[in-house]
Amino acid sequence: MNPSDETIENALSGFCDYFFSLEHVPKRTRKHIASPQKNSSCKRLNMFLRWMVRIDDHGVDFGIWKKIKPAQLICPIDLHVSRVAKKLGLITRNQPDWKTALELTEHLRRMDPVDPVKYDFALFGMGIDGDF
Numbered sequence: 111m112n113p114s115d116e117t118i119e120n121a122l123s124g125f126c127d128y129f130f131s132l133e134h135v136p137k138r139t140r141k142h143i144a145s146p147q148k149n150s151s152c153k154r155l156n157m158f159l160r161w162m163v164r165i166d167d168h169g170v171d172f173g174i175w176k177k178i179k180p181a182q183l184i185c186p187i188d189l190h191v192s193r194v195a196k197k198l199g200l201i202t203r204n205q206p207d208w209k210t211a212l213e214l215t216e217h218l219r220r221m222d223p224v225d226p227v228k229y230d231f232a233l234f235g236m237g238i239d240g241d242f
Contacts, residue, residue: 118184119146119208122155146208156186156211160227170231180225185218187211190237191230 126145129135144150164180165173185191191214192206200217203210218226 118156118159118178118182119212122152123147125155149207149209151187151206151208151211152184153186153188153206156184159183160186160230164225164227166228180227181219181223183215183227184211185215185227185230185233187214188234188237191233192237194233194237 122144123146126143126147129143130140144152144155146152159175159178160183161171162175163173163178163183164171187195187206187210189206192201192210195201195214195217196204201210201213203213215226218229222228
């Protein structure tokens with residue numbers, strides 16, 4: 111693989127392609143594995159990557175995977191994060207999908223290019239509280 115092709119998007123798409131190329135994977139499993147190719151936000155996969163890659167002082171992120179840099183991560187997005195990000199002017203799209211996750215992450219990179227996903231927890235918390 112060309113190093114310029116080593117993105118989270120390509121990795122998640124590759125994981126999905128590989129998983130479903132395996133001989134004994136039931137077809138009904140397809141709906142349970144998210145992929146950027148289907149414009150899914152891949153929230154659970156991005157959240158898992160965040161936990162494994164980022165290091166924090168609060169015990170939320172484990173930081174045990176060293177081959178992926180925090181700068182490469184995509185911000186996990188759901189309705190709560192999307193609603194807050196829209197109110198803050200961080201996104202323009204209405205659907206919490208892959209394109210919106212990329213748009214949000216690009217805006218967060220402007221604030222911290224080394225660790226843009228660190229803002230995820232705050233955005234999520236503001237959306238859950240509903241006070242925002």
